[in-house]
Amino acid sequence: MTAKILDGKAIAQELRQLLRAARQALGPSEVRLASVEIGQNPAADVYVRNQRRAAADVGIEMEVCNLPLGTTEAQLVTAIQALNRRDEVAGIIVQRPLPIGIDPRNVQSAIDPHKDVEGMHPANMGSILYREPLLPPCTAAAAQHLIVSTGMDLRGAETVVVGHSEIVGKPIAVLLLHHLSTVTVCHVGTRNLSEHTRRADILVVAVGKAGLVHGDMVKPGACVVDVGINQGPDGRIVGDVHFPSTAPVAGWLTPVPGGVGPVTVAMLLRNTLRAAGAQV
Ligand code: NAD
Numbered sequence: 001m002t003a004k005i006l007d008g009k010a011i012a013q014e015l016r017q018l019l020r021a022a023r024q025a026l027g028p029s030e031v032r033l034a035s036v037e038i039g040q041n042p043a044a045d046v047y048v049r050n051q052r053r054a055a056a057d058v059g060i061e062m063e064v065c066n067l068p069l070g071t072t073e074a075q076l077v078t079a080i081q082a083l084n085r086r087d088e089v090a091g092i093i094v095q096r097p098l099p100i101g102i103d104p105r106n107v108q109s110a111i112d113p114h115k116d117v118e119g120m121h122p123a124n125m126g127s128i129l130y131r132e133p134l135l136p137p138c139t140a141a142a143a144q145h146l147i148v149s150t151g152m153d154l155r156g157a158e159t160v161v162v163g164h165s166e167i168v169g170k171p172i173a174v175l176l177l178h179h180l181s182t183v184t185v186c187h188v189g190t191r192n193l194s195e196h197t198r199r200a201d202i203l204v205v206a207v208g209k210a211g212l213v214h215g216d217m218v219k220p221g222a223c224v225v226d227v228g229i230n231q232g233p234d235g236r237i238v239g240d241v242h243f244p245s246t247a248p249v250a251g252w253l254t255p256v257p258g259g260v261g262p263v264t265v266a267m268l269l270r271n272t273l274r275a276a277g278a279q280v
Contacts, residue, residue: 002247002248003224003246003247003248003249003250003251003252003253004150004251004252004253005252005253005254005255006146006149006150006223006225006252006253006254006255006259007255007258007259008142008146008254008255008258008259008260008261008262008263009258009262011145011146011149011262011263011266012054012262012263012265012266015145015263015266015267015270016054016057016058016266016269019058019266019269019270019273020057020058020059022270022273022277023058023059023060023273024059026273026276026277026280030061030088031059031060031061031090031272031273031276032060032061032062032063032088032089032090032091033051033055033060033061033062033063033089033090033091033092033093033117033268033269033272034062034063034065034083034086034089034091034092034093035048035051035062035063035064035065035092035093035094035095036065036067036076036079036080036083036092036093036094036095037064037065037066037067037094037095038066038067038068038069038071038076038098038099038102039066039067039068039069039071039099040066041095041097043097044095044096044097047095048064048095050262050265051093051265051268052064054262054265054266054269055269055272058269058273060269060272060273063089065079065083067079069099071099072101072102073101073102073103073106073107076094076102076107076110077106077107077110080092080094080107080110080111081110083115084110084111084112084115087279089115090115090117090272090273090275090276090279091115091116091117091268091271091272091275091276092111092112092115092116092117093117093118093268094107094108094111094118108120108121108122109121109122113135114275114278114279115275115279116135116275117135117138117268117271117272117275118137118138118268118271119133119135119136119137119138119140119141119171119271120137120166120167124136124137125137125166125171128140128171128174128175129174131178134274134275134278135271135274135275136171136175136267136271137167137168137171138264138265138267138268138271139167139168139171139172139206139227139260139264139267140168140171140172140174140175141175141264141267141270142260142263142264142266142267143172143175143204143206143225143227143260144172144175144176145263145267146225146254146259146260146263147176147202147204147223147225148179150223150251150252152201152202152223152252154176154179154180154181154202155179155180155181156180156181156182157179157181157182157201157202158181158182158184158199158200158201158202159173159176159181159182159183159184159200159201159202159203159204160183160184160185160186160196160197160199160200160202160203160204161173161176161183161184161185161186161204161206162186162187162190162193162196162197162203162204162205162206162207162212162213162240163186163187163204163205163206163207163208163227164185164186164187165206168206168227169185169187169204169206170185172204172206172227173185176202176204181201181202184196184200193217194216194217197213197217197218197219198217198218198219199219200218200219200222201219201221201222201223202222202223202225203218203219203222203223203224203225204225204227205224205225205226205227205228205239205240205241206227206228206240207228207240208228208229208230208240209228209230209240210228210230210231210232210238210239210240211238211240211241211242212228212240212241213226213240213241213242213246214242214245214246215242215244215245215246215247215248215249215250216245216249218246218249218250219249220249220250220251221250221251222249222250222251222252223250223251223252224241224246224250224252224253224254225254225259225260226239226240226241226243226253226254226255226256226259226260227239227240227260228240228241228256229256229257229261237256237257238256239254239255239256239259241253241256243255243256
């Protein structure tokens with residue numbers, strides 16, 4: 001078997017077409033997404049560029065607020081609170097990585113939950129447990145969207161999520177649980193990882209270790225979603241799943257780059273339009 005490629009770029013393009021219509025339905029007034037960044041980080045700059053391009057394509061205005069290196073957590077929170085008060089700002093995103101000494105949880109909690117378009121405020125995180133996420137966490141929503149796009153039956157499917165972080169692994173597990181798939185979450189304490197991954201009909205890997213999952217750890221025909229973003233030895237971006245050995249085994253497979261990443265950006269824009277709609 002050779003896996004069908006889950007082409008995140010193409011799926012994101014389809015989503016943006018729907019989002020353009022949703023943007024128009026909001027009327028002529030501006031929809032503004034504010035992006036806050038401390039200092040200059042090459043990785044964050046790439047994300048911001050991609051986000052700005054995708055936002056412009058949908059008709060969302062992106063405002064970039066660059067704070068100087070040395071900005072304290074209190075100063076960052078003050079800047080966020082100022083954005084919270086501005087009516088024309090529909091959504092706020094804080095670019096990572098944050099400097100050492102700034103607690104991302106305090107920062108995320110400072111954002112007005114109605115403007116938390118990354119979906120990481122405790123209120124939005126909590127609402128996914130109740131199946132009522134107005135603003136779900138973007139990467140988790142992207143992984144869910146990619147899996148649903150295969151058309152496979154999720155009910156009763158053996159689903160294994162590798163990684164249990166607050167921003168990726170846990171919310172993915174919860175969203176897939178809502179489809180009545182049987183979810184197992186593996187993590188750094190899991191014994192014999194491959195025993196779990198080999199029985200997965202749906203395998204989501206979100207760890208941050210290049211090539212952690214090889215083809216011999218994958219059930220033939222499985223849907224494999226690779227969330228990882230790592231720098232390979234030659235400087236190129238690679239995922240957590242070893243693509244060459246997995247593609248001949250899996251039924252569906254996301255590439256890195258070009259898989260989860262572009263769909264995550266589309267989910268950020270979807271959340272921004274939802275936030276703008278709710279604020280109207
Ligand atoms: P994290 O460091 O917060 O969490 C890593 C997780 O991996 C933990 O749950 C840990 O228990 C688990 N883990 C570590 N070693 C393991 C092992 N040997 N076996 C099994 N589990 C193990 O990372 P994160 O923030 O969740 O990000 C994970 C990856 O996803 C990173 O590569 C990150 O860059 C990427 N990411 C991608 C997107 C996207 O939009 N594509 C968004 C966010 C994060």
